[in-house]
Amino acid sequence: MLVRIRERRIEAQDVVSLVLECGDGAELPPWQAGAHIDLKISDDVVRQYSLCSLPAQRDCWRLGVLRQPEGRGGSEAVFALAEGALVEVSAPRNNFALVEAQRYLFVAGGIGITPVLPMIHAxxxxxxxxxxxxxxxxxxxMAFTQELAGYGDRVELLPEDERGLIDLAAALAWCDDNTLVYACGPEAMLHAIETAMIDHAAALHLERFTPKAQGEGLADEPFEVEFVASGLTRTVPAGTSILSVAEQEGLPVFSSCEQGTCGTCVTAIVSGRADHRDSLLSQAERESNEQLCICVSRAEPGAGPLRLDL
Known part of the structure; x- marks a missing residue:
């Protein structure tokens, strides 16, 4: 879907917001807090950005973009887009949906504030x-601080150069048994929250912009995969992803980040056991063994062929 950049604003140091609209004035697809879209700059540059406007605003979407000169070049290309430019975007997807609860603690680090903005409004x-x-x-x-000022003392701003790192123990002490915790930000922060909440993992909801560390010594051996819907069985070599093999066979697969963070390539498992290496699925979802991210995950060693609904 092609959209036009209606407005580009500087929100903070190295952060811009882009307001997108349909060129013909039509309403954009519906979405809920926590959703993100793919923004395609070229055939080789596709990046995911959280929607940080309000779902009720069907005439436009807003994104927050952090410039990362040390990155792969995608943010620089997006950061350089001017008002009036046409860009291709996907429909919204939501791997970070806000579950109804009596109480919430939101923890945001840096550009991780973007998915949280519509959440706190909801x-x-x-x-x-x-x-x-x-x-x-x-x-x-720190972007969008003027917008957040309207919520008063429900919002605590913690600039590191003034107050140091977020005191997670103090923040989590506010929680009770009815509190859900939503966090988005740098991997070090998310890892620390996961560790602190290891006994309350069901109450924790995370969204990652970069893959989490998978540990040392992961086996990477060839395995058999059966694409059930297509009637094909193929060997996935070491160092090659299921996604790559499926693409080589011309199967109808979709992908974006190819790092196990965005959810575009999540595929249903018919049978077999997956060796999950993504940064998206919850522990409960992994244990259910109903789906996997074919861009990074593999078959569990010694568990036999992996049969997928492709």
Whole structure:
């Protein structure tokens, strides 16, 4: 779907917001807090960005983009887009949906504030009790702070150069048994929250922009995969993904990040056991063995062929 950049605004140091609209004035597809879209700059440059406007605003979508000069070049290309430019986007997908609860703790680090903005609006509108702890390198690098000021003392801003890193123990002490925790930000912060909440993992919801560490010594051996719907059985060599093999066979697969974070390539498992190496599925979803990310995950060693609904 082609959309036009209606507005481009500087929101903080190295952060811009892009407001997107349909060129013909039509309404954009519906979405809910936590959703993201793919933004395609070229055949080789596709990036995921959280929607940070409000779902009720069907005439436009807003994205927040962090410029990352040390990255792979995607953010630089998006950061350089001007008002009036046409860009191709996907329909919204949501791997970070806001579950109804009485109480929420939101923890955001840096550009991780973007999916949280519509979440706190939804929680506030529903009359839930909530708190946001938002950290960044410095005050001038923290985006959307003027917007957040309207929520008063429910929001705690923690610029690192003024107040240090987020005190997760203090933040989590506010939680009770009815509190859900939503967090998005740098991997070090998310790992620390996972560790702190290891005994309360069901209450924790995370969204990652980069893959989490998978550990040392992961086996990477050839295995058999059967694409059930297509009637094909193929060997996936070591160092090659299921996605690559499926693409070589011309199967109808879709992908974007190819790092196990976006959810585009999630595929149903018919039988067999997966060796999950993604940064998306919850522990419960992994244990259910109903789906896997074919861009990074493999068959569990010694568990026999992996049969997929492709």
């Amino acid at each position: 929680a506030d509108t529903a009359g839930a009790d909530w708190r946001l702890v938002y950290g960044g390198r410095s005050r001038k690098a």
